[in-house]
Amino acid sequence: MASRRYRRSGISIGLGLVILLIAAVLYLLEHAQPVVAADEPAATPTSVAATTVLAQLDALEIGYDSAPGYERDAFGDGWKDPDANGCDARNDILARDLLQPVFKPGTHDCVVTSGTLHDPYTGTTIAFVRGQDTSEAVQIDHVVPLSWSWAHGSATWTADERMRFANDPANLRAVDGPTNGSKSDSGPGDWLPPDASYDCAYVSSFVTVLTSYSLSIDEADADGIRKVLSTC
Secondary structure (H helix, E strand, C coil), X not given: CHHHHHHHHHHXXXXXXXXXXXXXXXXXXXXXXXXXXXXXXXXXXXXHHHHHHHHHHHHCCXXXXXXXXXXXXXHXXXXXXXCCCCCCHHHHHHHHHCEEEEECCCCCCCCEEEEEEECCCCCCEEEEECCCCCHHHEEEEECCCHXXXXXXXXXXCCHHHHHHHHCCHHXXXXXXXXXXXXXXXXXXXXXXXXXXHHHHHHHHHHHHHHHHHCCCECHHXXXXXXXXXXCC
């Protein structure tokens, strides 16, 4: 009797090991990563959001018109208040993007005097203090530059349409001043944020603005955006 018990016990252990082995193989097959050959094309966007942005990009008109006559004043002389909340767009964006913004008394929280910026373009932290010699440390960037937009459709807009574009919060970011200066009027084919971790968010915003305003894009900038989206 004892030998039979040992035999049955051994069979049970053997079956258990086989079951564990099968389970392990199934797990490895389920979680295995596909092998990509070195000569395969570049990866497609790896997130739903990136796929959506790519679809928006593909729907844009490809074109560039070096229309003469661009002037900053064509988009309004300085910051305006298109949402009629009593505050100009610059201060609206500072209030939105700065941590713990402090407002000048008596301005109905419309003039930001100080705050802290976690700059998305460089990944650094900047102390903002309003003043003649200090305000430029934090500037308001047009994600889609005004002069860039001029050659991609805004030259044909009305003055009111251009004013709204120049003051649209969706196209504005509080950023490091010198970095904003280095960007100038470049598109994503020529310039991306120094902090590469923000590239996906940056090109997504760029495409969203172009889509909202039916602006065109040139091949170089479209290719630059696609390259970023392939990593998102």
